[in-house]
Amino acid sequence: MIKSAAPSRASVFISGESGTGKELCAMALHRHSPRRHAPYIVLNMAALPNDLIESEIFGHKKGAFTGATADREGAAVKAHGGTLFLDEICEMDLALQAKLLRFLQTGVVQPLGSDETRKVDVRIICATNRDPMREVAAGRMREDLFYRLHVIPIDLPPLRERGTDIIGLARSFLHELSREEGKSFERFTEEAETCMLGYDWPGNVRELRNVIHTAVVLYDGVVLEQPMLSRSLQESLQKAQALKEQTLKNENAGRLDDMAPMIAMDQPPSPQSGAGKAEGAVEIEPLAMTEERAIRRAIALCDGNITRAAGRLEVSPSTLYRKLQSWDNKA
Numbered sequence: 001m002i003k004s005a006a007p008s009r010a011s012v013f014i015s016g017e018s019g020t021g022k023e024l025c026a027m028a029l030h031r032h033s034p035r036r037h038a039p040y041i042v043l044n045m046a047a048l049p050n051d052l053i054e055s056e057i058f059g060h061k062k063g064a065f066t067g068a069t070a071d072r073e074g075a076a077v078k079a080h081g082g083t084l085f086l087d088e089i090c091e092m093d094l095a096l097q098a099k100l101l102r103f104l105q106t107g108v109v110q111p112l113g114s115d116e117t118r119k120v121d122v123r124i125i126c127a128t129n130r131d132p133m134r135e136v137a138a139g140r141m142r143e144d145l146f147y148r149l150h151v152i153p154i155d156l157p158p159l160r161e162r163g164t165d166i167i168g169l170a171r172s173f174l175h176e177l178s179r180e181e182g183k184s185f186e187r188f189t190e191e192a193e194t195c196m197l198g199y200d201w202p203g204n205v206r207e208l209r210n211v212i213h214t215a216v217v218l219y220d221g222v223v224l225e226q227p228m229l230s231r232s233l234q235e236s237l238q239k240a241q242a243l244k245e246q247t248l249k250n251e252n253a254g255r256l257d258d259m260a261p262m263i264a265m266d267q268p269p270s271p272q273s274g275a276g277k278a279e280g281a282v283e284i285e286p287l288a289m290t291e292e293r294a295i296r297r298a299i300a301l302c303d304g305n306i307t308r309a310a311g312r313l314e315v316s317p318s319t320l321y322r323k324l325q326s327w328d329n330k331a
């Protein structure tokens with residue numbers, strides 16, 4: 001998929017759990033594209049405060065805000081002719097999502113505090129470890145932006161679903177890390193490989209690489225045996241347990257968030273998204289569009305079950321079917 005998608009200018013939307021290789025995939029797309037000699041710029045939405053992201057993407061003019069002591073070129077301009085990778089895209093607040101959408105539609109960059117605009121040619125790749133449809137359904141990601149970005153979707157499977165790929169990756173890491181650490185490991189015992197196949201790798205490829213790295217550093221020899229792996233797996237298991245508990249907590253919190261738009265559908269986007277703070281964040285849309293969005297969101301939250309969605313929306317299923325049909329006809 002990477003090879004087929006690389007030559008195109010179309011946006012790529014990479015999703016997958018943490019550690020499945022999304023960043024590596026984005027880099028591979030750029031390296032196999034005709035843009036490979038042009039810049040590849042990465043911005044991580046989770047690593048930057050929301051009010052800085054806008055200036056990081058679009059740049060700013062000296063004096064545009066406190067601390068803007070000089071003009072600054074944004075990533076969109078730096079990436080001209082090349083690729084802009086927006087990692088953790090779902091962390092971007094709604095106000096900024098609107099600005100990103102406008103940029104995607106026009107290709108025009110306007111730095112903060114500047115009247116000047118510049119047209120750029122940038123290929124966008126974005127990634128998230130969240131379920132993007134769920135983010136859209138919960139109102140945390142604009143649907144129009146999602147469809148703009150989601151032209152070529154690449155879903156990276158979790159390592160536990162990749163069958164014997166685990167072994168291929170493990171062997172390649174063993175060679176690479178053995179060389180890097182000046183060790184002479186060449187292969188695993190059969191038991192070690194069986195053990196890796198039986199584990200569920202919540203941290204995915206990153207965890208596999210780390211576990212092998214630890215074993216390579218701690219032990220010597222030509223054959224890496226299961227007990228050597230077990231020690232570093234043990235540590236990894238403890239970390240995984242902590243991660244699982246955290247994820248569970250987040251998921252429960254997320255589920256409550258997801259229900260909020262259904263309970264109070266006529267309210268503006270949740271303040272937790274940061275939208276309330278920024279001007280222009282809550283855009284006015286025709287009532288029919290609000291209704292359609294609310295209905296589609298309810299259906300998505302009810303896993304496509306229209307009868308259940310109708311129940312939650314307190315209308316009859318036939319009303320929902322009628323409305324869905326009318327939208328289909330319109331499309």
Ligand SMILES: Nc1ncnc2c1ncn2[C@@H]1O[C@H](COP(=O)(O)OP(=O)(O)OP(=O)(O)O)[C@@H](O)[C@H]1O
Binds near residue numbers: 019020021129169
């Ligand atoms: N197919 C692969 N072959 C070799 N190494 C891989 C592969 N997939 C992932 N890795 C390695 O696993 C680690 C995690 O990959 P990467 O940072 O791309 O994951 P990610 O999905 O972007 O993670 P996160 O969501 O946490 O940012 C990196 O060290 C990467 O080089």
